[in-house]
Amino acid sequence: MPEQAHPAVRLRAISKRFGAVQANREVSFDIAEGSVHGLVGENGAGKSTLMAILYGYYQADAGAIEVDGQPVQIKDSQQAIALGIGMVHQHFMLVDTLTCLENIMLGAEGGFLLKPSKARVRARLDALMAETGLHVRLDAVAGDLPVGELQRLEILKALYRGARILILDEPTAVLTPQETDQLFVTLRRLQELGTTLILITHKLREVMNLCGAVTVMRAGQVVETRPIAAWSEAALAESMVGRKVTLGRPAGLETRAGDVRLKATGLNLKHANGVAALKDVSLALKAGEIVGVAGVSGNGQSELLEVLSGLRAPEGGRLELGGQAFTPHAWLDTAQARPLRLAHVPEDRHAVGLVMSFPAWESAVLGYQNLPKYRRGAAMDHAAMKAATREMQQRFDVRPRDENLGSSKFSGGNQQKLILAREIGEQPIVLLVGQPTRGVDIGAIEFIHNQLRALRDAGCAVLLVSSELDEILALADRVVVMNCGRITGELAIEDCDERRLGLLMAAQEERAAA
Ligand SMILES: Nc1ncnc2c1ncn2[C@@H]1O[C@H](COP(=O)(O)OP(=O)(O)OP(=O)(O)O)[C@@H](O)[C@H]1O
DSSP: OOOOSSOSEEEEEEEEEETTEEEEEEEEEEEOTTOEEEEEESTTSSHHHHHHHHTTSSOOSEEEEEETTEEEOOOSHHHHHHTTEEEEOSSOOOOTTSBHHHHHHTTOSSOTTTOOOHHHHHHHHHHHHHHHOOOOOTTSBGGGSOHHHHHHHHHHHHHHTTOSEEEEESTTTTOOHHHHHHHHHHHHHHHHTTOEEEEEOSOHHHHHHHOSEEEEEETTEEEEEEEGGGOOHHHHHHHHHSSOOOOSOOTTOOOOOOSEEEEEEEEEEEOTTSOEEEEEEEEEEETTOEEEEESSTTSSHHHHHHHHHTSSOOSEEEEEETTEEEBTTBOOOHHHHTTTTEEEEOSOIIIIIOOTTSBHHHHTTTTTTTSGGGEETTEEOHHHHHHHHHHHHHHTTOSSOOTTSBGGGSOHHHHHHHHHHHHHHTOOSEEEEESTTTTOOHHHHHHHHHHHHHHHHTTOEEEEEOSOHHHHHHHOSEEEEEETTEEEEEEEGGGOOHHHHHHHHHHHHHHHHO
């Protein structure tokens, strides 16, 4: 490859501190023009902070940035956009009630009077879609669209505003495997068209597949930047975490399922629009087993967790738990669930997992605040809650170890570890867990998997919903497949492999479409 005159982005000695936390410390590396550059590292390593500085959302305390060989000051995201830098965040920045076209026009360049007509914007977008293969229904209301399409909308919006350097923060964390494949095709196409891509991800296979070079960060610093040929998945994992990491299913894992702990029969639930979300779902969870729920996201897995955890009552069916039976008119509620030792790690940590505006210690006892250990007479014992939070942070390696820091100030993976610490900590007898390692780094995945296995070995019945087949294969004792709101297949773990499950899920889809 010919030597480039200058990189698309050059970061020199970037430092940024938040209170006691040094989020970035003298970070330096180059991103070659037209490359896909991976940025990996443990939760809290400082990746998002660094990219927020490049996108003008934060100002660095020290250091310099060059774009296309020119020193630049990026004071806000308008300036970043003017320099051709775009960013697709983990949580999309869209207005749900507007159409895709309106979302793109909103805040785009040009004052009120200079705004181009809808017809002209549409014509440019049509051309851009044809060129990049990023297909979006421009007249659809954003709130009605699946996640994969919203992400395409975000990318299209950035390109429409002239992005030549595109930052993607964990773009596949919320996608189904099919949507991920589609995204990869698009990213390769964008690269062919000359776009420089910066990819933050915890999925090392993606890094190996897509990136030309990778920078590893740890504790705010760059560990090293190397071309992809000089990395392997194992070397990346070790460089990120500072030790060897073993994922996958340990040999000799035996199932010793005991009594039924939770039994659901004939669950039926409808979405607000009348479409069935759960159809006649029956399921029993036994002590000492992990039941994996596989399936393409959006086929009833989330609703199943909501109904079983008491967040939502079904229209039909019955639930037996802890010697009690619940029917739709007197369904389990979340306040009853805790004393019955049913714990729930929700899929969406922002919506139901933590209260973002609370300090960590309040989020860490959420739902458990009435336990005797957190009370002193009629009053809440804040000191006991804070001490318990410190202990959880220690045990689950939540960084920083600060019980008073706002919940929103923790990096995504550390928020997830705090929820797991809270839910697993009280030794539940039934655990419902959705996407336990979404956004979590590879060292923490290993830790969380070991915690879930230990719970199972202690006799807990675990229901695991995960969009990662690898995760289900590493943890489950048996696997049920969900499609269109039904349980359509069940396999013992000995009979499962990725290909067989994939085929089963695909076959079910075809049958449903027929
Ligand atoms: N606004 C803020 N106030 C205080 N601390 C912050 C703030 N934003 C980030 N931090 C801290 O800075 C550190 C780096 O966080 P950052 O989000 O950049 O990590 P990350 O590598 O992107 O992690 P993850 O993979 O979990 O998303 C963390 O310790 C985090 O708690």
